[in-house]
Amino acid sequence: MNYRVVSAALLGMGMMMAPSVAQAQAAPTNVDIELALLIDVSGSVDTTEFNLQRQGYVNAFNDSAIQAVFASGKSAAITVVYWSGQAEQSQAVGWTLVNSAASASAFANLIAATSRPFSGSTAIGSAINYIAPKFFTNAFNGTRQVIDVSGDGATNEGADTLTARNAALALGVDQINGLPILGESGLLAFYQNNVQGGAGSFTQPAATFADFDAAIKAKIGRELVGGVPEPTTWAMMVMGFGAVGFSLRRRNKVAMRVRFA
Template sequence: MKKLFKAIAVAALVGAAYLPSAHAVPVGLELVLLVDVSGSVDSTEFGLQKTGYVNAFNSAAVQNAILGSQLGAIAVTFVEWSGNNQQSQRVGWSMINSVASAQSFATAINNSTRAFTGRTAIQDAMIFGSGLFGNNGYEGLRLVMDVSGDGADNDTSGCNTIANARCGRDIALAAGVNAINGLPILGESGLLSYYQSNVQGGAGAFTLAANSFSDFSAAVERKLVTEITNKTPEPGSLALVGLALAGLVGMRRRRRRNS
């Protein structure tokens, strides 16, 4: 019961932060990028993951999606997360409404350093991310969080006595986030279905997987275009990811350090 009251209190505080300021800049989308840097992500994989985001915001596909989106502008922030007390905004809220501003955001990600290397607390990452929308200087038509990671939640918090992302997802949605989309990096058995059941949530939400860290760059570009244009992928295209997963499970198991 005490845990329940604590979760309700967290939701109330997060919800209160959603009141827009009088001088907020209107944008079509406010987007929080939540990036897993837990211990299972080694230095090479971290580099591939970060490069994926850099390449995406430097790509014509993402830039054109932004320019052609509602109001022709988005506000985005880049957050790294690991254990239940490990979340950090590595690049603060930035407005992207031109090729130059997209490139500047990509450069800021590239220049950032790794914040953590601990356990995996997806629930706390989502609660932290949902609190970033309030008083950020922007008022978006949609509030979206994008969660990428290579493993299931393995760290408990005040939100839940069980290490499961669902509690954090539900708090974020109750507080006003419109959609939470998943970008699992496959290798751990059952990770795709875990993200679909425990991370993905809200109207039009979806999960789009990367087969490996080497495939992350292409996956994140496609995912960002989908989020920015607000066009949910066709179910058939996501089913192809499931077929890829079936082949990978027998070939590769993700190591889980610090678990």
């Protein structure tokens, strides 16, 4: 056997295969929305309140109205991030394709299986800085890229929230929405002025942790259908879903991913 010939042939095959592998790795899956759910686990959130938050997200993805949106053809890549202080962020559930009622239920189960990683200060700006680049290094290409922040307090540590919000929007994130759990004085205004940003963005407050379940269902529903005005009922939203118009645009995720490689 002429090993030099064999080696040359194998090398040539490798060179021919390399572009195909690179192209396969660089081709993201198209989805309607990339949605990052940023959940506050700072020290002001006690164990009962954390469990109410987590269960609220579980219930949202098990909700029949939200599942009907996915069943109608909506696709999403969704990740869950627990955050607290300046250097305390954890991607508890990685980017996951949700495009059916069954996959929504499966995603709910992934959230239910997570545990609390932190209990420190409140660094919303640092959490936004943490997640924003990850939109451009995942395996998905969303028509819209949305950050969803929930929490019960204003920033008291880490990166400036307004600066982080503006930087994320400048980077290419379309929308940052807030769900403040009220109680702290001025919290609603803080979220509206420092967290919320981007065309069509909104702040959906919850009066207490007990109200979080209903608030997060409404918030995720609005995000899935493009941030349209909140419907009176979930039934109305589902009935009108097919009539909602969208201005669709795809980013060149390959170029952006190179930037953050």
